Amino acid sequence: MSDYLKTEITYLEGVGPKRALMLEKEIGIANFYDLLYYFPYKYVDRTKFYTISELETSLPYVQVKGEIEGFYFEGGGRNKRLAANFTDETGSLKLIWFKGIKWITNRYKPGIKYILFGKPALFNGLINIIHPELEEEGGSERKITAGLQAHYSTTEKLKDSFITSRTIGKMVSNVFTRLPGTIQETLPSWMISKYNLKELHDALLTIHFPDSNRELERAIYRLKFEELFIIQLSLLRYKATRNLYLKGHIFSVVGDKFNTFYRKCLPFELTEAQKRVIREIRRDLGSGRQMNRLLQGDVGSGKTMVALMSMLLAADNGFQSCLMAPTEILASQHYATIREFTEETGTVVRLLTGSTKKKERNEIATLLADGTIEILIGTHALIEETVIFKRLGLAVIDEQHRFGVAQRATLWNKENSPPHVLVMTATPIPRTLAMTLYGDLDVSVIDELPPGRKSIKTLHFTDSERLRVFGFMKKQIGAGRQVYIVYPLIRESEKMDYKNLEEGVEAITRAFPPPLYSISVVHGQMSSAEKESSMRLFKKGIAKILIATTVIEVGVDIRNATVMMIESAERFGLSQLHQLRGRVGRGADQSYCILMSADKLSNEARKRIDIMVATGDGFEIAEADLQLRGPGDLEGTQQSGTGFDLRIANLGRDGQLLEYVRRVAEEITDRDPDLQKPENSILRKLLAKDKISEVDWGRIS
Numbered sequence: 001m002s003d004y005l006k007t008e009i010t011y012l013e014g015v016g017p018k019r020a021l022m023l024e025k026e027i028g029i030a031n032f033y034d035l036l037y038y039f040p041y042k043y044v045d046r047t048k049f050y051t052i053s054e055l056e057t058s059l060p061y062v063q064v065k066g067e068i069e070g071f072y073f074e075g076g077g078r079n080k081r082l083a084a085n086f087t088d089e090t091g092s093l094k095l096i097w098f099k100g101i102k103w104i105t106n107r108y109k110p111g112i113k114y115i116l117f118g119k120p121a122l123f124n125g126l127i128n129i130i131h132p133e134l135e136e137e138g139g140s141e142r143k144i145t146a147g148l149q150a151h152y153s154t155t156e157k158l159k160d161s162f163i164t165s166r167t168i169g170k171m172v173s174n175v176f177t178r179l180p181g182t183i184q185e186t187l188p189s190w191m192i193s194k195y196n197l198k199e200l201h202d203a204l205l206t207i208h209f210p211d212s213n214r215e216l217e218r219a220i221y222r223l224k225f226e227e228l229f230i231i232q233l234s235l236l237r238y239k240a241t242r243n244l245y246l247k248g249h250i251f252s253v254v255g256d257k258f259n260t261f262y263r264k265c266l267p268f269e270l271t272e273a274q275k276r277v278i279r280e281i282r283r284d285l286g287s288g289r290q291m292n293r294l295l296q297g298d299v300g301s302g303k304t305m306v307a308l309m310s311m312l313l314a315a316d317n318g319f320q321s322c323l324m325a326p327t328e329i330l331a332s333q334h335y336a337t338i339r340e341f342t343e344e345t346g347t348v349v350r351l352l353t354g355s356t357k358k359k360e361r362n363e364i365a366t367l368l369a370d371g372t373i374e375i376l377i378g379t380h381a382l383i384e385e386t387v388i389f390k391r392l393g394l395a396v397i398d399e400q401h402r403f404g405v406a407q408r409a410t411l412w413n414k415e416n417s418p419p420h421v422l423v424m425t426a427t428p429i430p431r432t433l434a435m436t437l438y439g440d441l442d443v444s445v446i447d448e449l450p451p452g453r454k455s456i457k458t459l460h461f462t463d464s465e466r467l468r469v470f471g472f473m474k475k476q477i478g479a480g481r482q483v484y485i486v487y488p489l490i491r492e493s494e495k496m497d498y499k500n501l502e503e504g505v506e507a508i509t510r511a512f513p514p515p516l517y518s519i520s521v522v523h524g525q526m527s528s529a530e531k532e533s534s535m536r537l538f539k540k541g542i543a544k545i546l547i548a549t550t551v552i553e554v555g556v557d558i559r560n561a562t563v564m565m566i567e568s569a570e571r572f573g574l575s576q577l578h579q580l581r582g583r584v585g586r587g588a589d590q591s592y593c594i595l596m597s598a599d600k601l602s603n604e605a606r607k608r609i610d611i612m613v614a615t616g617d618g619f620e621i622a623e624a625d626l627q628l629r630g631p632g633d634l635e636g637t638q639q640s641g642t643g644f645d646l647r648i649a650n651l652g653r654d655g656q657l658l659e660y661v662r663r664v665a666e667e668i669t670d671r672d673p674d675l676q677k678p679e680n681s682i683l684r685k686l687l688a689k690d691k692i693s694e695v696d697w698g699r700i701s
Ligand code: ADP
Pocket: 268, 269, 270, 271, 274, 297, 298, 299, 300, 301, 302, 303, 304, 305, 450, 451, 555, 557, 586
């Protein structure tokens, strides 16, 4: 960034200290650079003019040429407002101002030709425009507003100090006017020509003041390209550097524990996909490099088994391992399953969560430090400073943590030598997000479900059909099966009338009266002991119905449950629905997912429900999810969650571009791994400013 762009915004014409403070606080603009990278959110075509007779309230912003006939006041007291008639040859409309009255009357005069810009509205049968923009026809400001006009988002506070979208446009224009020379290019010139990109200066100028749609598109493309490219390049460089600096523990033997487990304890044949993935992991573990692998697989595809076998391999080689789950329920469940599965192998497995008692915690600490514990299962509690392993060889992170690169890098820095890392996630995480969040990882995919799984029947009912649904559930319970009922909320909120859990419990208890039916409840606000005991009742088959919030979304595994009824299903996103549905269909019996919704649905909600009814395939759902999703609306995974601050690209919409720039970045790092070639030096400088390159290798290795 040249020095000029570092100039504080307070020094820009018409800003000053007070406005500068406001700009920084409200929209994060501290200097000229920030301002140039504060991009418009929409554009309005200012090449088109309307006549007053053509105006309708259905039109968006319009431009009209005409004259002001004279100002007058309307209303009184706090309702007092300034009005004016504005006319052209075809008719007249009314302009209204609530604020800045003195300034307006001084500035605009009757009898002068103005270009008016605003949104037509209707009041008392008359077209009016509130707080219009006016500029003299042929005036000097015209050059800013020719062609497509940029609109910037502002806040109420900014508007109150008269910083409007238009003010911001003028500020940007001022920065350009006084710019010494051109803005320094950030990409190598060979890239600019090879990928046919606009130069940075031109792209920035165009994105604020476009002359045509075509040029605007090219400007946006250039800026998105750079933004995504830099992320991918830094991820790849990060991966390369890691491979260079970090030695991995070598797990060379397949020993007793693994073999005993495989021969005696495994109650089923592994799927081909599971076998392939275990081979991939074993190759990593024997390579001498630190493994950093993402394991993707649909709900129920058997990822836990793969993790367990990898952990046994670690134990066979004298290393400890840990498995970190997102919730206590899930951690306890993993613990129970793994204990059961590994009983005959004599592996020492323990559980550590936030609610582990002090005494037990101390005991675990001792057994970890002397190396007795071979597998430690738990929640976030595992990564606390006080948890110290003797020889941690493998760390497995299960589902939903959404740990970005930076977090992962610092996770294990207390170890002398970093463990191998396996991150497991269910597939309906959009590919683009995975490429950004986990872009430095090698990827393994389990693309096959264990045999004999009956596909789950998904049905949609509305509230008026509730009795029928209850009847069906009673039949299932009568046949010995169990039922989940999931609610989106715990307590009724004022704004939403979605079925909530507390009311739900009452209604369900009325429809399924005890002692004939026994009901268990779990939600996020219960203590873990309470959750635990509710889950136990359901797991043992004593409770027939489990009423829950989405705390059971991930991982819960109860084979006898055959019905998943989701209340207010329209309230859930696709990947959540898919996760929830994955809780049933785990045993031999036909399972059902029942989506309950209001009678009236928005288009979007209807589409989501239709997709759920139509397909059970996680990949298809992830794809549909991506297409349905609006800008900046990544379900459950805000863009900021990735650890990268995206100003212009959108992970939901720019998937293709992302994959393209990933390949571009790969080509570059393949040919010039350390970016030593002179033509790439500019890239090396760019990356030096990047946050993940700042990882302190000395500390980690
Ligand atoms: P995920 O974590 O991928 O959603 P899990 O590892 O919880 O899936 O496995 C789901 C269920 O399938 C578990 O009950 C598990 O024991 C079982 N399972 C795993 N692999 C197989 C297999 N190859 N054949 C049959 N059942 C399997």
